[in-house]
Amino acid sequence: MDWKQKLTYKYNTADTLEKLIGVNIALFILTFLLRTIGFLFQVSTDFFVDWLVFPKSLIELAFKPWTIFTYAFMHSGVFHILSNMLILYFSGKFFLNYFSGRRLFNLYLLGAFFGALVFTLSYNLLPAFSGTGRSYLIGASASVMAVLVATATQAPHLQVRLFFLGNLKLWWIAAFLVILDIVQIPLSNPGGHLAHLGGAGVGYLYITQLSKGNDIGAWLQSFTDWFTNVFKPKTQKRNMKTVHKNTNKTRTSNSISRTEKQKKIDKILDKISKSGYDSLSKEEKDFLFKAGKDM
Numbered sequence: 617m618d619w620k621q622k623l624t625y626k627y628n629t630a631d632t633l634e635k636l637i638g639v640n641i642a643l644f645i646l647t648f649l650l651r652t653i654g655f656l657f658q659v660s661t662d663f664f665v666d667w668l669v670f671p672k673s674l675i676e677l678a679f680k681p682w683t684i685f686t687y688a689f690m691h692s693g694v695f696h697i698l699s700n701m702l703i704l705y706f707s708g709k710f711f712l713n714y715f716s717g718r719r720l721f722n723l724y725l726l727g728a729f730f731g732a733l734v735f736t737l738s739y740n741l742l743p744a745f746s747g748t749g750r751s752y753l754i755g756a757s758a759s760v761m762a763v764l765v766a767t768a769t770q771a772p773h774l775q776v777r778l779f780f781l782g783n784l785k786l787w788w789i790a791a792f793l794v795i796l797d798i799v800q801i802p803l804s805n806p807g808g809h810l811a812h813l814g815g816a817g818v819g820y821l822y823i824t825q826l827s828k829g830n831d832i833g834a835w836l837q838s839f840t841d842w843f844t845n846v847f848k849p850k851t852q853k854r855n856m857k858t859v860h861k862n863t864n865k866t867r868t869s870n871s872i873s874r875t876e877k878q879k880k881i882d883k884i885l886d887k888i889s890k891s892g893y894d895s896l897s898k899e900e901k902d903f904l905f906k907a908g909k910d911m
Contacts, residue, residue: 631712631717632712632717633704633709633717633720636704636720636721636724637701637704637705639689640689640691640697640701640756641701643668643689643691644691644697647665647690650664665690665754666752667680667683668682668686668687668689668690669686669687669690669752669753669754670684670686670732670735670736670752671683671751671752671753672736672739672740672745672748672750672751672752672753672807673750683732684728684729684732684733685725687728687752687753687754687755688724688727688728688731688758689756692754692755697756700755700757700760701756703764704756704759704760704763707760707763707764707768707786708763710767710771710774711767711770713904714767714770714885714904719833722836723762723819723833724756724762724763725759725836725839726818726833726836727758727763727818727819728759728815730758730814730815730818731753731757731811732753732758732811732814733814734811734813734814735753735807735810735811735814738806738807739751739807745806751807753807753811757811757812757815758811758812758815759815760815761793761797761812761815761816761819762815762816763819764789764816764819765790765815765819765820766820766822767786767790768786768787768789768790768791769787769819770823771885772785772786773785773787790816793816794816797813818832880903881904884896884900884904887900
């Protein structure tokens with residue numbers, strides 16, 4: 617198997633989370649590769665970053681509306697991308713135990729959108745930002761906070777082993793990072809920290825509304841459907857078939873099956889809430905994972 621076949625295999629077997637991380641890493645490498653070329657040949661390559669980061673200026677935004685999402689795939693340094701991707705990986709893995717990859721991508725974009733919204737409103741309305749020069753928002757932090765807070769809202773008592781600190785409840789970690797952003801607002805990068813809080817807020821709202829049957833990310837669905845179809849493994853696309861079932865008996869059977877499935881999911885979630893994710897048996901973990909894929 618040559619490198620092209622290996623790359624194709626990795627791509628075809630990767631889930632939505634891995635592809636999100638892959639896009640972030642690829643753009644990071646491309647950004648710094650262009651900067652290296654610019655340094656060696658003494659030419660400006662800032663056009664690439666300027667084309668994708670989110671501006672505070674509403675006039676500039678009118679000419680680059682796509683930046684309300686693209687900035688969330690860009691990073692300014694190694695520590696910046698490393699910290700974001702680590703948190704995204706672990707919180708995203710837990711998120712996928714409860715929900716589908718499509719919803720993960722949906723939430724990632726919602727976090728980016730609301731983070732950018734809070735950022736631009738802050739810079740254009742709050743007195744603290746009056747008189748500031750050109751400012752831009754860059755990084756996946758708002759999206760990452762949306763995924764982390766959403767997962768902590770869904771399973772607050774989920775136990776996470778955090779290096780030398782031992783087992784910590786997921787909501788403790790989420791709450792600590794939210795408080796850290798609040799504390800740092802008057803110290804440095806106030807617009808960035810406010811954007812993080814925008815992402816955290818929509819993560820909480822997403823799960824609480826979803827539990828009531830309201831999907832606040834439904835307006836993004838057509839785009840996310842297109843994205844997941846583009847990045848779906850080719851083998852899955854070839855094997856897709858359209859099946860029509862018209863009998864009342866089939867519909868009744870499916871309805872009963874979904875009800876029983878939901879009862880089992882609720883029972884497992886109650887167990888996680890009381891005893892943590894590690895208390896589940898392998899069968900329960902597999903069932904929850906498969907159920908999340910179908911949601």
